Amino acid sequence: MASSLHLGVNIDHVATLRQARYRAMPGASLAEPCPIEAALVAEESGADSITAHLRADRRHIQDSDIHELKSRISTPLNFEMGVTREIVDIALEVVPHSACLVPELREEVTTEGGLDVAGQIVEITAAVEELQSKGIRVSLFVDPVVEQIQACASTGAEMVELHTGAFANATGDVRKVEALRLAGAAEVAHGCGMQVNAGHGLTTENLSGLFGVRHLVELNIGHHIISRAVMVGLPKAIAEIREVMDGYLSGDEEN
Numbered sequence: 001m002a003s004s005l006h007l008g009v010n011i012d013h014v015a016t017l018r019q020a021r022y023r024a025m026p027g028a029s030l031a032e033p034c035p036i037e038a039a040l041v042a043e044e045s046g047a048d049s050i051t052a053h054l055r056a057d058r059r060h061i062q063d064s065d066i067h068e069l070k071s072r073i074s075t076p077l078n079f080e081m082g083v084t085r086e087i088v089d090i091a092l093e094v095v096p097h098s099a100c101l102v103p104e105l106r107e108e109v110t111t112e113g114g115l116d117v118a119g120q121i122v123e124i125t126a127a128v129e130e131l132q133s134k135g136i137r138v139s140l141f142v143d144p145v146v147e148q149i150q151a152c153a154s155t156g157a158e159m160v161e162l163h164t165g166a167f168a169n170a171t172g173d174v175r176k177v178e179a180l181r182l183a184g185a186a187e188v189a190h191g192c193g194m195q196v197n198a199g200h201g202l203t204t205e206n207l208s209g210l211f212g213v214r215h216l217v218e219l220n221i222g223h224h225i226i227s228r229a230v231m232v233g234l235p236k237a238i239a240e241i242r243e244v245m246d247g248y249l250s251g252d253e254e255n
């Protein structure tokens with residue numbers, strides 16, 4: 001059976017490479033590589049959505065990239081963003097298809113790295129409501145911790161993105177334990193009526209270790225795809241990861 005997993009391709013690191021050379025020359029006509037061009041190639045190559053993170057320090061994606069992505073791509077734009085007034089206002093202006101709230105400031109980060117939704121419930125609920133008032137679907141990037149998942153549900157967010165960094169960085173039995181944590185968190189999120197996404201550190205090598213996690217709908221993958229693209233080209237890099245993703249069955253296929 002074909003995979004129902006959606007692939008969101010994160011193009012931040014295309015912009016990282018551009019900024020490495022052109023940071024001081026933002027208007028250069030030849031500023032390359034172009035993240036918008038990469039997004040268009042990714043779409044042609046099977047990406048279901050494009051993810052980009054406008055960081056407060058603008059280290060890779062720039063404001064103009066977000067506006068251009070919104071107007072030029074044909075798949076949904078998933079806008080990764082910190083929960084700050086400046087970036088929320090930009091999201092309200094751009095109106096991406098979805099917004100994934102992520103930690104950017106140290107105090108927003110739990111020990112493992114996801115957003116501390118439980119600890120900032122008032123601020124995050126307010127941001128979720130503001131974004132939703134414009135029709136933007138909201139995802140919260142959290143560690144696979146039940147308290148955090150329940151807090152996500154209480155904000156009214158439609159989705160969680162489970163942080164797979166600890167899983168990806170582990171090996172052997174520790175990785176299996178991390179996969180079990182993700183599976184448990186996915187059950188809780190699904191039980192709360194939220195869409196379950198996942199991302200961070202996923203590769204063709206580790207992805208199948210997630211196959212025991214039910215209810216996954218979307219994976220957001222950046223670093224590995226862009227790294228492979230340097231070696232084999234973006235279309236092939238996307239084809240490689242899709243081939244592995246096609247082995248996944250969510251357990252929700254009958255729905």
Ligand code: PXP
Pocket residue numbers: 010012053080100102141161198199200201202220221222223224
């Ligand atoms: N999802 C979220 C919320 C992220 O912050 C990132 C990293 O930008 C990713 C997915 C993609 O992670 P990676 O680049 O390791 O694939």
